[in-house]
Amino acid sequence: MMTIEELHTNPAYQDALVDLLYQLADDDFIVAYRGSEWLGLAPHIEEDVAFSSISQDTMGHATMLYELLESIGEGDANALAHARKADERKNAILLEMVNGSGTYLQEPKYDWAFAVVRHYCYTLAKTIKMKSLQQSSFEPLAQLAVKINMELHYHLLHWKTWFTQLMKIPGESQERMVAAWDRVMKDMKGVLALGSYEEDLVKYNVMTNETQLMHSWMQEMQSLISNYHLPIEVRLKMNSGNGRLGEHSKDLEDALNTLSSVYRIDPTAAW
Amino acid sequence: MANMVSFDRLSEEEKHARFMERIAAGEKIEADDWMPEEYRVALIKLISMHGISEIMGALPEKEWVPKAPTLRRKLGIMAKVQDEMGHGQLLLRVAEDLMKPYGKNREDIMQDLFSGDLKFHNVFHMPAPTWGDAGLIGWLVDGAAIITQTNMLHASYGPYARALQRICAEEVFHAQHGEAIIMALTEGTQEQRAMVQDAFNRWWESLLMFFGPAQASTTGSSKQDVTIKYNIRTKTNEELRQDFFSKYIPRALSIGLQLPDSTMHFDEESKMWVYQQPDWNKFKQIIKNNGPKSKERLRLRQLSYHNNEWVREALSPMNKVV
Numbered sequence: 001m002m003t004i005e006e007l008h009t010n011p012a013y014q015d016a017l018v019d020l021l022y023q024l025a026d027d028d029f030i031v032a033y034r035g036s037e038w039l040g041l042a043p044h045i046e047e048d049v050a051f052s053s054i055s056q057d058t059m060g061h062a063t064m065l066y067e068l069l070e071s072i073g074e075g076d077a078n079a080l081a082h083a084r085k086a087d088e089r090k091n092a093i094l095l096e097m098v099n100g101s102g103t104y105l106q107e108p109k110y111d112w113a114f115a116v117v118r119h120y121c122y123t124l125a126k127t128i129k130m131k132s133l134q135q136s137s138f139e140p141l142a143q144l145a146v147k148i149n150m151e152l153h154y155h156l157l158h159w160k161t162w163f164t165q166l167m168k169i170p171g172e173s174q175e176r177m178v179a180a181w182d183r184v185m186k187d188m189k190g191v192l193a194l195g196s197y198e199e200d201l202v203k204y205n206v207m208t209n210e211t212q213l214m215h216s217w218m219q220e221m222q223s224l225i226s227n228y229h230l231p232i233e234v235r236l237k238m239n240s241g242n243g244r245l246g247e248h249s250k251d252l253e254d255a256l257n258t259l260s261s262v263y264r265i266d267p268t269a270a271w
Numbered sequence: 272m273a274n275m276v277s278f279d280r281l282s283e284e285e286k287h288a289r290f291m292e293r294i295a296a297g298e299k300i301e302a303d304d305w306m307p308e309e310y311r312v313a314l315i316k317l318i319s320m321h322g323i324s325e326i327m328g329a330l331p332e333k334e335w336v337p338k339a340p341t342l343r344r345k346l347g348i349m350a351k352v353q354d355e356m357g358h359g360q361l362l363l364r365v366a367e368d369l370m371k372p373y374g375k376n377r378e379d380i381m382q383d384l385f386s387g388d389l390k391f392h393n394v395f396h397m398p399a400p401t402w403g404d405a406g407l408i409g410w411l412v413d414g415a416a417i418i419t420q421t422n423m424l425h426a427s428y429g430p431y432a433r434a435l436q437r438i439c440a441e442e443v444f445h446a447q448h449g450e451a452i453i454m455a456l457t458e459g460t461q462e463q464r465a466m467v468q469d470a471f472n473r474w475w476e477s478l479l480m481f482f483g484p485a486q487a488s489t490t491g492s493s494k495q496d497v498t499i500k501y502n503i504r505t506k507t508n509e510e511l512r513q514d515f516f517s518k519y520i521p522r523a524l525s526i527g528l529q530l531p532d533s534t535m536h537f538d539e540e541s542k543m544w545v546y547q548q549p550d551w552n553k554f555k556q557i558i559k560n561n562g563p564k565s566k567e568r569l570r571l572r573q574l575s576y577h578n579n580e581w582v583r584e585a586l587s588p589m590n591k592v593v
C-alpha cells in the first residue's frame with residue numbers, strides 16, 4: 001500500500017498516479033459542467049431535479065479528486081480546477097463536446113439523446129474504473145473510489161433506464177438514439193484510454209490496464225444490447241484525438257472560459 | 272359514512288358555513304374535501320404561481336452555476352438550484368391535484384406559462400449580471416421568500432402547508448448560502464465590495480415589489496384579501512414588507528452597505544419603516560412578461576419544451592411497452 005507521505009520515495013509511481021488523478025478529476029469536472037448546462041432544459045421537471053443531483057455529485061467527485069491532488073503537492077485545488085489551460089487538461093474529448101448548438105443561456109438546442117448516451121457510456125466506464133480503483137495500491141484513492149462508487153450506483157441506474165427505454169421505442173426516439181450512439185462511439189475509446197503512464201499504473205498496481213477496462217465495458221454493454229435487443233453495435237474509436245495527452249477541441253476552451261470567468265477576476269481573492 | 276351522506280344533502284350555503292367553521296377551528300383542508308370554488312381557484316392561482324416561480328427562478332441562478340468562482344461555491348449553488356427545481360416539482364403536484372376537477376394537468380400549467388396567463392414572480396424577470404447578484408439573490412430574495420412562506424406555514428390547505436414546511440427548511444440553507452457569498456465579498460477586495468453594493472442597488476426596487484402592493488387599488492387586483500379570508504395567510508403585503516425591512520435593513524447597514532433609498536428611516540411613533548414606493552406601474556409591466564429578462568427566460572423554457580417534444584412523445588402511455 002502507498003500513502004501520501006511515502007509517495008516521494010517512488011517518483012515514477014507518483015508521476016503515473018498524478019496523471020491518472022488529473023484524468024479522473026478533469027473528466028468529472030467537465031462532464032458535471034455539461035450536465036449543469038442542462039439545468040432547466042431537461043425533458044421534464046422531475047428529470048431536471050434528478051439530473052442536477054447527478055451533476056452535483058459528479059462535481060463533488062471532481063472536487064475530492066482535485067483536493068487529493070492538492071494534498072500530494074500539485075497546488076491549490078481551486079487553481080487546478082479553474083486556472084489550468086486547455087492543453088494541460090487530461091479529460092477525454094467526448095466529455096468536453098457541447099450539448100448541442102447555442103449556449104446554455106442563449107438558444108440552447110440541446111440533444112437529449114446525446115446526453116443520455118454520453119452520460120450512460122461515461123457512467124459505465126467510470127463505474128468500471130472505480131471498481132478497479134477500490135483495489136488500488138494508493139490507499140487514499142482506494143478509499144475515495146469506495147465513496148464515489150456508492151453514488152455512482154444510482155447514476156448508472158438512472159442513465160441505464162433512459163438509455164434502454166428510449167433505444168427501444170421505434171420511430172423518432174430510436175432513430176435519434178442510434179444517431180447519438182454512433183456519435184459517442186466515435187470517441188468513446190478516449191474515455192477508456194489511460195494515457196502515457198498506463199504501464200506504470202499497472203506495474204505499481206494503481207489500477208488495471210486499458211485492455212481490461214475496454215473488455216469489461218464492452219462486455220457489460222454487449223449483454224445489455226442482447227438482453228434488450230437493441231439495434232446497435234459496439235465499435236470503440238478515438239477519432240477526435242486523445243484528451244489524455246492534452247489534445248482538445250475548441251469546445252473545451254470555451255467551457256473553461258465560462259467555468260473560470262469569475263475566478264479569473266481575481267485568482268488571489270477569497271470568494 | 273353517515274356523516275358523508277348528510278354532508279352531501281346540505282345546501283351550498285350550509286356546506287360553505289361548515290367549511291368556514293373548519294378552517295376557523297384550525298382544521299386542515301385536504302385535496303378531496305369539499306371546498307368553495309373561490310378557495311380552490313385562489314389556491315390554484317397561488318400555488319401554481321409559486322411553483323412556476325421556483326422553476327423560473329432557477330434560470331437567473333443557473334447562469335452562475337458554472338461560473339461560481341470556487342469548487343465549494345459551485346457545489347453550493349448547484350445544490351441550491353436543485354432544491355429550487357425540487358420545490359417547483361413539489362408545488363406543481365399540489366396544484367395539479369387541485370386542478371383535477373377541471374380536467375387540467377401539468378401540460379396546461381406549462382401552456383399557461385407560455386401564453387402569459389400564468390405569471391411568475393417579479394424578481395425572476397430581472398437580470399443577474401454579476402456574481403454579486405448570485406449572492407444577493409440567495410441572501411435577500413430567498414430571505415424575502417422565507418418571510419412570505421413562513422406566513423403561510425399554517426395555511427388552511429394541508430397539502431400546501433406541508434409542502435411549505437419542507438420548502439422553508441431548505442430556504443434557510445439558501446439564505447445562509449447567499450449570506451456566506453455576500454460576507455466573503457464584503458470582507459474581500461474593493462472590487463468585490465463594489466460588486467455587492469452594485470447588486471444591492473440593482474435589486475432594491477425588485478425587493479420592495481416582491482411583497483406586492485399594499486392595496487389592491489394600486490395595481491387593480493390583489494389576492495391578499497381572499498387568501499386572508501380563507502386562512503391561507505395571516506399578514507398583509509405591507510406587514511410582510513415591514514418584517515423584511517426589520518430583519519434585513521440593520522444587517523445590510525452592519526456590513527457596510529448603503530441603502531439605495533436615502534430617505535428611508537424607521538418611524539418610532541408608527542413603528543414603521545418609511546420608504547419611497549417603487550414604480551408600481553413598472554411592476555405591472557414586469558409581471559405581464561415585459562420585464563428586462565422575461566422574454567429571454569420564457570424562450571429558454573419554450574425551446575426546451577420544443578426540443579424535447581420527441582421525448583415526451585416517446586414516454587407517453589401509448590409507448591409504455593418496454
Ligand SMILES: [Fe+2]
Nearest residue numbers: 325354355358
Ligand atoms: Fe425555493
Ligand SMILES: [Fe+2]
Nearest residue numbers: 355413442445
Ligand atoms: Fe430558495
